[in-house]
Amino acid sequence: MSLFQDQYDVIVVGAGHAGCEAAAAAANMGCTTLLVTMNLQNIAQMSCNPAMGGIAKGQIVREIDALGGYSGIVSDKTAIQFKMLNVSKGPAMWSPRCQSDRMRFAEEWRLMLEQTPNLDFYQEMVSGIVTKNGKLIGIRTSLGIEIKGKSVVLTNGTFLNGLIHIGEKQFGGGRAGESASFGITEDLINLGFESGRMKTGTPPRVDGRSLDYSKMIEQPGDINPQKFSYSNVTSPLKEQRSCWMTYTSPEVHDLLREGFDRSPMFNGRIKSLGPRYCPSIEDKINRFADKDRHQLFVEPEGWNTVEVYVNGFSTSLPEDVQFKALRSVPGFENVKFFRPGYAIEYDYFPPTQLKHTLETKLVEGLYFAGQINGTTGYEEAASQGLMAGINAALKVKGEEPLILNRDEAYIGVLVDDLITKGTEEPYRMFTSRAEYRTLLRQDNADLRLTPKGYAIGLAKVDRLERVEEKLAKSEAFLQFFKDTSVKPDEANPILEEKGSSPMSQPDKMFKLFSRPQLELEDFVKFEKVKNYIDEFELDEEIVQQAEIQVKYSGYIEKEKLQADKLNRLEYVIIPDNFDFDKIKSISIEAKQKLNKIRPKTIAQASRISGVSPSDISVLLIYMGR
Known part of the structure; x- marks a missing residue:
């Protein structure tokens, strides 16, 4: 008798953010799924800061939710604070973020996974993958057990040959207190x-009882907090916990510099690259020597725990140096450590070895998601896990894959960047990476993606119905603005108050409300608008959607035209067996990059670093264009 069924449709290795989303997606799409992890107590562990979302990352969480993933719901259920970032800028930059209760977050993920049909669990280290004649047939565990699967999703995080550094000390580990994973890297290299x-x-991490918050700046949540999930499963927070902010100083920097010769980053023991946009405190002091202080965000780890996360003080310096320097930070004079900071080195696999489905080019049925692809961040990992789980399930079912374009989702930008450009340092998503960010707003992720999630059997019908209602009401409200006129005597008092030039004759509301000085609160001062909202019971989400469409219609239409123009190149297919070497007129670098990445379309080829516009012109001629 076997411990396992004869063959799973999808086996997911690793239960971090990527693995959890992959397993949930495959199981919810009807596939028999096995989630294998080294420690079932650490499912969905927040290894770094206790927060979800942020600039561009919040958009990704909303996209995951819109498709039918779990991250948004779990974040809402376990949040202790919610903020919409960048509200002083245009809506393309608005980004939701929440502080999370670290223990509750992991607990909620596990409970939701345990309630997911078709999903089995197993605790053991996976030491390799099993192939036969170049085709994947399953995995092998450290006990020598072989488990058969039609597809495997690897989401190993920082565990592959992980090595932890604290000052002069180094030891194997995938996370503090947990062992590294061995065997998979070697198997993949052999393949x-x-x-x-x-x-x-x-x-x-420090003891919050030892901090003096009176010396810090309070960072409360939003007065009217929103939430991540578009579903009605969760509700906005009624109570919130504050975060706090303090600063380093020249004294702190001098104390840290005393340990630089003992830092693995400076003495050469660490040779690999870390995240450019989340540098260690020693890296910040070194790179920005002209700055005499850096912000530190003091983040509570939950509702009831006293443990506190010191965001901005990431370090691999010796623990005594960390302690001495941190005690010179305002509010930290009597700080007690729960655990010191550390750096960790781990194996990754350049993502140019993947297809847009996140399936590997070398082994059919094998998918990579998360930090194994060179990314950093919970949200980036979760979105890759979701897409890998979806595409593994679709492949098993014999259905067409789900590939999101760059004008459809931040997730599409993320995957396309990884596949076509690769990365030599941990990749993090920013709004600036998306050329169509006016289209990819956090407020419309459901309109963009829920129909796609429903079509593949992941998003449920109630979600689709909510989206259809939102779309219908938003469009009707927008048409109301276009059809309804407003007289000068109605508008001018408000225009005068806002410092906008008065009207001399009646005009349509759409034109009036497109003025930059007018905001949502000004719309509802007009009796006709207030009556319409009351009559059709429009919620804030729909009113805000209409406001954005009015005020930014020109920008939105312009981006749609640009996207449509470039998307035509997505339909110019490059044959799988196309010989780039036979083209004499393109550069040697272009040939090398094209042969390595093997783009599927002209549009994808155009985004590869080293392939010039003139190379694309030549390719188009060869494609008969």
Whole structure:
């Protein structure tokens, strides 16, 4: 008798953010799924800061939710604070973020996964993958057990040959207190995969009872907090916990510099690259020597725990140096450590070895998601896990894959960047990476993606009905603005108050409300608008959607035209067996990059670093264009 069924449709290795989303997606799409992890107590562990979302990352969480993933719901259920970032800028930049209760977050994920049909669990280290004649047939565990699967999704995080650094000390581990994973890297290299090393770091965790918050600046949540999930499963927070902010100083920097010769980053023991946009405190002091202070965000780890995360103080310096320097930070004079910060090195596999489905080019049925692809961040990992789980399930079912374009989702930008450009340092998503960010707003992720999630059997019918209602009401409200006139005597008092030039004759509301001085609160001062909202019971989400469509219609239409123009190149297919070497008129670098990445379309080829516009012109001629 076997411990397992004869063959699973999808096996997911690793239960971090990527693995959890992959397993949930595959199981919810009807596939028999096995989630294998080294420790079932650490499912969905927040290894770094206790927060979800942020600039561009919040958009990704909303996209995951819109498709039918779990991250948004779990975040809402376990949040202790919610903020909409960048509200002083245009709506393309608005980004939701929440502080999370670290223990509750992991607990909620596990409970939701345990309630997911078709999903089995197993605790053991996976030491390799099993192939036969170049085709994947399953995994092998450290006990020598082989488990058969039609597809495997690897989401190993920082565990592949993980090495932890604290000052002069180093020891194997995938996370503090947990062992590294061995065997998978070696198997993949033997199969012909290229691997590399990356590093990341984390700050000390401290005892909140030892801090003096009177010396810090309070950072409360929003007065009227929103939430991540578009579903009605969750509700906005009624109570919130504050975060706090303080600063380093020249004294702190001098104390830290005393340990630089003992830092693995400066003495050469760490050779791999860390995240550029989340540098360690020693890296910040070194790179920005002209700055005499840096912000530190003091983040509570939950509702009831006293543990605090010191965001901005990521370090691999010796623990005594960390402690001495942190005690010179205002509010930290009597700080007590729960655990010191550390850096960790781990194996990754350059993502140019993947297809847009996140399936590997070398081994059919094998998918990579998360930090194994060179990314950093919970949200980036979760979105890759979701897409890998979806596409593994679709492949098993014999259905067409789900590939999101760059004008459809931040997730599409993320995957396309990884596949076509690769990365030599931990990749993090920013709004600036998306050329169509006016289209990819956090407020419309459901309109963009829920129909796609429903079509593949992931998003449920109630979600689709909510989206259809939102769309219908938003469009009707927008048409009301276009059809309804407003007289000068109605508008001018408000225009005068806002410092906008008065009207001399009646005009349509659409034109009036497109003035930059007018905001949502001004719309509802007009009796006709207030009556319409009351009559059709429009909620704030729909009113805000209409406001954005009015005020930014020109920008939105312009981006749609640009996207349509470039998307035509997505339909110019490059044959799988196309010989780039036979084209004499393109550069040697272009030939090398095109042969390595094997783009599927002209549009994808145009985004590869080293392929010039003139190379694309030549390719178009060869494609008969």
